[in-house]
Amino acid sequence: MMKKIILLTALSISALFAQVKSSVEVPYIPFEIKMGKGFSTVQADCLMCHSFGYIINQGPQSRKFWRGKVDKMIEEFKAPIDKKDAKIIENYLFENYGNGKEQ
Amino acid sequence: MKRRDFFKTSIAASAAVLSSTSLAAGETHQPNETRKVSKYAFPEKRPLITYSDRPPLLETPLSVFTEEFTPNDQFFVRWHLPDIPTHIDPDTYTIHINGMVQRELKISLKDLKNDFEQVEVNAVVQCGGNSRSAFTPIPGGIQWGSGAMGCARWKGVRLKDILDKAGLIEGAKWIGFNGREKAAYYKTPNFVRELELDELDDHVIVAYEMNGEDLPYLNGYPLRLVLPGYYSDSWVKMLSNITVTDKYKSLFFMDKAYRVPDNECECETPEKLAKKTKPITIMNVKSVIGYPENGAKIYHNSEVVVRGVAWDGGYGIHKVMISLDDGKTWDEAQLKEDLGRYAYRSFRFGFKPKKYGKLHIMAKAVNSLGEEQPFSKDIGWNRGGYKYNGIQVVNVEVV
Incomplete structure (x- = not known):
């Protein structure tokens, strides 16, 4: 009887950690994002590195804030976003996730 | 790109921030603790408050914070870069020690568990931006409630013992820590942390176990740095490299992120940002109430037990005071067993x-x-909305 219990425990431990030995899958979360002018650019340029959750959970922000974020992605994180796209993304973010303030 | 159909669905994510604020600009208030857990569970986790799936950002509900240890399956998650290896082979995983050392080392998990003294430490790990949603105007960054933290019993090997084995060369001053998370673009800076050797004591360990189990994948399996007393930005996950240098190397995540104004109040205004900043480093004193929860109804004349946890950067909690009259009078709460100065x-x-x-x-x-x-x-x-440690207020109704 004792042997059996030990065996069961051993089995349950290997089962618990088996998933890190094989590949794990992080679920995809369908964050609700607003449709709007420039959305397809946001989709193409932002999603490479992060989810929409990362955008919508920053809170409503000023144009200056969103411009700063886009600049940070380009300058610090080296995202290949050209000037035209950067402006489109900034406008989309401010129109949909702005606080109405320019500064 | 695999994620083609994301905009077709209209399932509300659990953590969208609503744009409403009637508060006077600049006044810090209670963090937003109204968010509910998602219906999606991440690997080895129960459903948690979910801000992002890539990189994964998960918050622990406040109700969990009534006990000293936070269960692994409810422990918060915060990564910085989108590409986390989805497969780790524990039999071949090694950690490299290089730079200004006499012997470069490649240590396997097995060697780490066999060739070194195994030690344990109880310690809180808290995101520097925990409770960020308390600040007005809203600082950039994830608008966390107060659950971007947890306390665990960590088991591993002293960093000092590993460095002793490698042998530091004279002049060694800085240690860089790098994990396996990667960016989408080659040129994006890695999430590397640097610490000054003077900052490290015997409590700093390289841990492979958390609360008696292997580290969960999302908490840095198979190895992470444990820096008791420090905010979690330096607790590098999936630790792969430890590099010793004589000079501080300029890095984005050190020089631009996780910093507060270098003045006494560590504060500034949006109009007049502080010129000088410093890293967030050691945690300040804080507590949260896990029970009752905001909005709860409690019965008149019934026995109510308020439960929560308190911690700081390692000096130890002296007392916790409770007020039921908006802070006019305070009574001392009963403290449970002391599990070490870094623990809840x-x-x-x-x-x-x-x-x-x-x-x-x-x-x-x-x-x-x-x-x-x-x-x-x-x-x-x-x-940055860092280091909020305000007195928590839980609003209940006596019925």
């Missing part, structure tokens, strides 16, 4: 509500240096 100290406070209607329950921790939590409104703003 859980507290209990029993009382019988005598008046019907709204009741505000507050908790204030005081550490062994006499430092205590301020009221929210007395906490100055900083651009």
